[in-house]
Amino acid sequence: MIRRNPALAALAAGYLFPEIARRRRAFQEGHPDARIISLGVGNTTEPLTPHVTRRLVEAAERLGTRAGYTGYGDEQGLAELRAKIADVLYGGLVAPDEVFVSDGSKCDIGRLQLMFGGGIPVAVQDPAYPVYVDGSVIAGAASRAGADGRYGGITYLPCVAENGFMPDLAALPRDGLVYFCSPNNPTGAVATKAWLAGLVKEAQAKGCIIIFDAAYSEYIRDPALPRSIFEVEGARTCAIEVNSFSKSVGFTGVRLGWTVVPRELAWEGGSPVAADWNRIMTTIFNGASNLAQQGGLAALEPEGRREGAALVAHYMGNADLIAKGLAAQGIASCGGDNAPYLWAAFPGRSSWEVFEEILERCHVVTTPGSGFGPCGEGFVRFSAFGRREDVVEAVGRLVRLGG
Numbered sequence: 540m541i542r543r544n545p546a547l548a549a550l551a552a553g554y555l556f557p558e559i560a561r562r563r564r565a566f567q568e569g570h571p572d573a574r575i576i577s578l579g580v581g582n583t584t585e586p587l588t589p590h591v592t593r594r595l596v597e598a599a600e601r602l603g604t605r606a607g608y609t610g611y612g613d614e615q616g617l618a619e620l621r622a623k624i625a626d627v628l629y630g631g632l633v634a635p636d637e638v639f640v641s642d643g644s645k646c647d648i649g650r651l652q653l654m655f656g657g658g659i660p661v662a663v664q665d666p667a668y669p670v671y672v673d674g675s676v677i678a679g680a681a682s683r684a685g686a687d688g689r690y691g692g693i694t695y696l697p698c699v700a701e702n703g704f705m706p707d708l709a710a711l712p713r714d715g716l717v718y719f720c721s722p723n724n725p726t727g728a729v730a731t732k733a734w735l736a737g738l739v740k741e742a743q744a745k746g747c748i749i750i751f752d753a754a755y756s757e758y759i760r761d762p763a764l765p766r767s768i769f770e771v772e773g774a775r776t777c778a779i780e781v782n783s784f785s786k787s788v789g790f791t792g793v794r795l796g797w798t799v800v801p802r803e804l805a806w807e808g809g810s811p812v813a814a815d816w817n818r819i820m821t822t823i824f825n826g827a828s829n830l831a832q833q834g835g836l837a838a839l840e841p842e843g844r845r846e847g848a849a850l851v852a853h854y855m856g857n858a859d860l861i862a863k864g865l866a867a868q869g870i871a872s873c874g875g876d877n878a879p880y881l882w883a884a885f886p887g888r889s890s891w892e893v894f895e896e897i898l899e900r901c902h903v904v905t906t907p908g909s910g911f912g913p914c915g916e917g918f919v920r921f922s923a924f925g926r927r928e929d930v931v932e933a934v935g936r937l938v939r940l941g942g
């Protein structure tokens with residue numbers, strides 16, 4: 540018999556979302572008349588926008604003709620799309636050949652961890668999008684979690700109210716891989732340009748590479764806040780950026796993302812990281828869907844950009860409603876101003892206990908903060924990706940938490 544991969548054996552059970560689903564089901568069985576509303580997950584709910592939909596249909600029809608059919612494309616993506624991402628989204632801060640188009644940023648995060656391998660220290664914000672930690676464990680970069688839920692070999696960088704949800708940079712490991720997500724999932728915190736400049740400086744001093752996750756960059760409303768780490772001087776020598784069309788134009792199901800690997804980024808000894816990333820992508824990835832890429836091109840045309848901005852504004856309208864609803868109940872929260880998540884504080888209480896209370900009293904599903912890391916204890920996350928009518932109703936029910 541083949542021995543089980545010890546890295547997989549080290550991985551704790553995928554607990555969070557199955558457990559949420561289990562508790563929701565159990566509540567529904569006990570309360571068959573309750574109309575449960577989910578403000579828990581980060582999945583989009585609005586339909587694709589008209590211009591993008593039209594282009595997708597046209598692209599599908601072209602594929603049904605002999606002249607318009609295409610099979611495998613370049614693994615790095617359509618040249619036109621790479622150029623458009625570099626131009627429209629980065630204003631030329633990155634070059635088209637530094638943009639690698641993919642089937643989404645979650646998949647890229649997994650492949651990046653494969654590229655880095657298991658032999659390096661990893662640092663993550665705590666709390667963080669779970670894929671950074673779990674992907675690192677699968678790649679063998681961590682040992683089994685202790686009783687406190689923290690894996691060995693991973694540096695957890697506390698992001699708490701006291702530090703404005705921005706970690707202590709002095710804690711970065713030497714020669715390590717640092718995951719940093721801004722706007723952050725789950726806290727909704729966004730790094731300023733000055734703060735990112737400090738991160739870049741520290742990463743350079745310690746020989747670290749940052750994986751900057753900008754999946755929610757389009758949700759930044761404050762024009763002074765950076766949407767890309769490449770707005771910061773020096774980032775090209777120490778950062779990789781992942782991003783996606785999922786949350787900006789509702790491609791969570793269509794699947795399209797990209798990773799930027801600057802050509803200056805090098806390994807110890809000087810060989811370029813981009814060459815290895817290219818090798819990974821051409822070996823175990825076969826290119827993003829040709830249809831999805833046509834959708835991405837449409838989303839970057841002026842009409843697609845306008846539609847995307849309206850879509851984001853719609854979800855941010857939900858975030859505003861949730862923020863007001865929480866404030867009306869005296870519940871402190873952060874995020875929601877430049878991010879589609881609100882991080883609601885219930886100091887001294889267990890996240891799961893708060894989750895249960897909101898489910899029982901309001902019939903609303905949230906996400907317990909402890910599922911994103913030990914420092915998430917005492918918080919629950921509200922997502923702004925629900926349908927407007929559901930958000931309005933869910934917010935109205937929050938009054939039941941009072942008293």
Ligand SMILES: Cc1ncc(COP(=O)(O)O)c(C=O)c1O
Nearest residue numbers: 581643644645668724754783785
């Ligand atoms: C922080 C963060 N990064 C990446 C992703 C994954 O996005 P994609 O749909 O591009 O795989 C998500 C999805 O929720 C996310 O929250």
